[in-house]
Amino acid sequence: MIKETAIPQLDAILEQSRIFFKTGATKETTFRIKQLKLLKQLIVSNESALNDALFQDLKKSNQEVFLTEFGPVIQEIDLHIKHLKEWSRKKRVPTPLFLFPNESFIQPEPLGVVLIVAPWNYPFQLVFIPLIAAIAAGNCAVVKPSPATPSVARLIETMIKQIFDERFIAVVQGDIATNQHLFHQSFDLIFFTGSSRLGKIVMEAAAKKLTPVVLELGGKSPCIVDASAKIDQAAKRIAWGKTINAGQTCTAPDFLMIHSSLKQQFIERFNFYIHQFFGENPAESPFYPKIIHQDAMKRLIGYLADGEVVAGGGYDLETHYFQPTLLSLSTTDVPIMQAEIFGPILPMITFEALDEAIHFLQDKPKPLALYFFGKQQQAKKVTTVLSSGNVCINHTLIQVANHHLPFGGIGNSGMGAYHGYKSFETFSHFKSMVKSSNLFDVSSKYAPYKLLSWVKKLM
Secondary structure, X not given: OOOOOOHHHHHHHHHHXXXXXXXXXXXXXXXXXXXXXXXXXXXXXXXXXXXXXHHHHHOOOHHHHHHHHHHHHHHHHHHHHHHHHHHHOOEEEOOOHHHOOOEEEEEEEEOOEEEEEOOOOOOOHXXXXXXXXXXXXXXXXXXXXXXXXXXXXXXXXXXXXXXXXXXXXXXXXXXXXXXXXXXXXXXXXXEEEOOHHHHHHHHHHHHOOOOOEEEEOOOOOEEEEOOOOOHHHHHHHHHHHHHHHHHOOOOOOOEEEEEHHHXXXXXHHHHHHHXXXXXXXXXXXXXXXXXXXXXXXHHHHHXXXXXXXXXXXXXXXXXXXXXXXXXXXXXXXXXXXXXXXXXXXXXXXXXXXXXXXXXXXXXXXXXXXXEEEOOHHHHHHHHHHOOOOEEEEOOOXXXXXXXXXXXXXXXXXXXXXEOOHHHHHHXXXXXXXEEOOOOOOOHHHOOXXXXXXXXXXXX
């Protein structure tokens, strides 16, 4: 258990953050870079503690922690330190001739005090990657870790209190009641990562104060395996993408649409690679994480009745172990196809022609991720017709690792994006500025507009 922040204390924290922001301290680029460097040193020095906390909460191996939590955060912080002076600089832009002799600029400025609410599935990364951008852009931040991963939540609070003035960066702890209270406060931005259902609650609360929101949500990310796919490679990469964090990833392949001629081969190769990754019994593997809690386990167990288990299907309710599972469906009118799975079950649907898969997906909400395995011509057809937050062709998950690519959803899978420069942009306001000369004045802009015909020619 973690100690919750009392409601009156939440209000006091927000008020002191507003007061600190008004001092202007965070607007100095040198201040921001210094804070980012301090944060990097802190994170590096706590790598071992992070490994322990994530093993305790999710049974993540040190290797998976580095790949999905520690490594991406360090990569992001290095990028912001390297480019911050350039990104935060006032930039001159062209001015139309009819506005001569004025000059035009765009000046990035911080939004103010922002709220970052993180989920439990990547509880470290999804606190610190947005926080890095908030600091880089010059904001004060209130950070709310997930109570479902208490070891990581406590570590984050300890770390942040170690180096940051609470007026600048504050950590608050709590459950749904804490979230509800925070969502109704006057922040300058709410950055929320979680389910589509909760995203709607956030947006409804924020709308009452016209608070802008970034919603990093999820949904059912489809994976299409065309007849033109290299089936062994596809099975390996899909098995990997579906078992990272035991499938508890918002961009994990949620369900599989596979050409009927490849179904049996896929099952065989999927099984082969699961054994290669985790041994004969994944429950004993040091590299296979656990399901977050018993409620999630019971939900996943219930899905097994929705189709025929053709691979896996084992579980242990007490240890939160759920075996990587393939589920062959005879119909899509079953519970597992109605909501995001968030676990290591991969439902399989067959098709005879690629157009069948495309038409099926056109009627579904736009997903966070779309995966396609097959040749370039077919990939182009699929990605031209279908809309999604992001796309990965002939692999899974790796699109998220490129910080030069904005990451975010569309429609029910989210709004707004971040990673790399896009993160800095998300946490900044780009102020338009025009500076007019006092040396002389152009009379055409004043009544009686004698030179208006000349101005029209310049437009």
